Amino acid sequence: MEKELLQELKDEIELFREQTNKFIQKEISVKDFKGFSGGFGSYAQRGGEKFMLRLRMNQGVMSKDKLAFLCRVCKQHDVKKAHITTCQTIQLHDLSDVDVPSIMSEALDHDIVCRGGGGDFPRNVMCSPLSGVDPDEYFDVLPYAKAVGEYLLSIINKYSMPRKLKVAFSNTMRNQTHANFRDLGFIANSDHTFDVYCAGGLGNNPKMGVKVGDHIQPKHILYYVSTMVLMFMAHGNYENRAKARTRYLQDTLGIEALQKEFSEKVALAIERGEHDVEVEEYHVHKTGDGVIVEDRRIFPLKHDLYAVHYHPLGGTLAPEKLMELYELIMDMEDVEIRITPQEGMYIINLNGKEAKKVLAATTDGATNKFETSVACIGATICQVGLRDSQGALIDAITTLRHAHVCTDYLPRCYFSGCPSSCGTSQIGALGFQGTVKLVDKKPQPAFKLSIMGNAHLDGTIFGKEAGVILQSDIPAFLQDLAIQTNETKLTFLDWATKYPDQLDLILKKYL
Numbered sequence: 001m002e003k004e005l006l007q008e009l010k011d012e013i014e015l016f017r018e019q020t021n022k023f024i025q026k027e028i029s030v031k032d033f034k035g036f037s038g039g040f041g042s043y044a045q046r047g048g049e050k051f052m053l054r055l056r057m058n059q060g061v062m063s064k065d066k067l068a069f070l071c072r073v074c075k076q077h078d079v080k081k082a083h084i085t086t087c088q089t090i091q092l093h094d095l096s097d098v099d100v101p102s103i104m105s106e107a108l109d110h111d112i113v114c115r116g117g118g119g120d121f122p123r124n125v126m127c128s129p130l131s132g133v134d135p136d137e138y139f140d141v142l143p144y145a146k147a148v149g150e151y152l153l154s155i156i157n158k159y160s161m162p163r164k165l166k167v168a169f170s171n172t173m174r175n176q177t178h179a180n181f182r183d184l185g186f187i188a189n190s191d192h193t194f195d196v197y198c199a200g201g202l203g204n205n206p207k208m209g210v211k212v213g214d215h216i217q218p219k220h221i222l223y224y225v226s227t228m229v230l231m232f233m234a235h236g237n238y239e240n241r242a243k244a245r246t247r248y249l250q251d252t253l254g255i256e257a258l259q260k261e262f263s264e265k266v267a268l269a270i271e272r273g274e275h276d277v278e279v280e281e282y283h284v285h286k287t288g289d290g291v292i293v294e295d296r297r298i299f300p301l302k303h304d305l306y307a308v309h310y311h312p313l314g315g316t317l318a319p320e321k322l323m324e325l326y327e328l329i330m331d332m333e334d335v336e337i338r339i340t341p342q343e344g345m346y347i348i349n350l351n352g353k354e355a356k357k358v359l360a361a362t363t364d365g366a367t368n369k370f371e372t373s374v375a376c377i378g379a380t381i382c383q384v385g386l387r388d389s390q391g392a393l394i395d396a397i398t399t400l401r402h403a404h405v406c407t408d409y410l411p412r413c414y415f416s417g418c419p420s421s422c423g424t425s426q427i428g429a430l431g432f433q434g435t436v437k438l439v440d441k442k443p444q445p446a447f448k449l450s451i452m453g454n455a456h457l458d459g460t461i462f463g464k465e466a467g468v469i470l471q472s473d474i475p476a477f478l479q480d481l482a483i484q485t486n487e488t489k490l491t492f493l494d495w496a497t498k499y500p501d502q503l504d505l506i507l508k509k510y511l
Helices: 003-024 030-040 064-076 098-109 144-154 218-234 246-252 255-272 319-329 350-360 389-402 471-489 492-498 498-509
Strands: 042-044 051-057 081-085 089-097 166-172 185-189 194-198 210-216 298-300 306-310 336-339 346-352 413-416 432-438 442-451 466-468
Touching: 003 030, 003 042, 003 098, 030 042, 051 185, 064 098, 064 319, 081 442, 089 098, 089 442, 144 166, 144 218, 185 246, 185 471, 210 218, 218 246, 218 255, 246 255, 306 350, 319 350, 346 350, 389 413, 389 432, 389 471, 432 466, 442 471, 442 498, 466 471, 466 498, 471 492, 471 498
Parallel strands: 166 185, 413 432
Antiparallel strands: 042 051, 051 089, 081 089, 185 194, 194 210, 298 306, 306 346, 336 346, 432 442, 442 466
């Protein structure tokens, strides 16, 4: 980060401190403070007495230095709860008004930016978590994502956009970052080019992205980013926040007009030639030690190395675990952590002996795909949350564990506490979105259930709404599905496709 920008960001923190003090003194409303504080990556939690702070892990990369900083901050400020988000950031919770600006300032010295972690700003640029080490990738997209992240940070306090802007890079067909339905997404091709999609997004009225670039040269990516920013500012809705997202440009402009104007602006920008990108690809010089390790949480990497996948349940982990991980990997060559968009992490570049040690230290997390289910932080903390998404997920996992029901064939589920879809519920094979259900004319905690969603590039589709399920019925519903999939030895999607009538019977029982 350039020194000038670093100083600008540090200077702004004093304004945050002043406004937070006014909020504490009740001189600023909850709504007004939320509109201000979000731009600094911080929100008051439910009740208005404690605060959350979102720390950008640029492109999901958590170096040893950043991990050490997190450990130190958590100890100094007595942090009890950290949460991994679906935008590859780390949230610290239950902070005081004094803690937040102090951590913000210290974080900048470790290349961790909070500015724009919320509010009407470009968010953390997302990247496939194993980029650069994945043997299946088309090419390493991490340096390109990093270049875009640096560009957006350089303008983060220079422009006023209608709402947030999410940018993502994907290196394989797995599409973990949902690049084809973000505000702007770059998808790698086998010929070392990108396909580009824009104006997509989840939440109310979700939309797939519109293709605006076909096999573009990687050096031209910033022209697409700058064009998206200008298009959003020119045509975005500054009056109605409910419609102030890029996906509504598909309605206001029409898809063909959006593609035409976007292409024309990109062509003009390339003519000016001010933003060509040159990158250095990620290199690992370490090689394996010949020790073979096999486990469902082990992923073979390039250079005969391994990654261990660790997913704390619900994406929420105690800071003591961060310290344990740091002490374990601090002396391991080239090892770092990559945050996933599914609220987990990979510890990468491990040789066989190291992989065994990391596996043994992370047995407290998810044991199969179902237990890697995603949940936003939920209504017990979030001001706008409707339902306790975290509680619903943890209750489901623990109930099925105690019942000794095999959940190996269940899919990853996605829980969002409200229609904002921070838990990305609309892309799940099973998605749950917080709502209410009347039982004997009395409102009860419930979730809208969507089914058969898929983020994979081969057949991307949003889940279709099936009905509303009581929160209290979710564990039993999942147990019934587990029993059926266990009997057939089919994954949920394969079972649901082969036996739709059986799925309908279970849905009718609970919806």
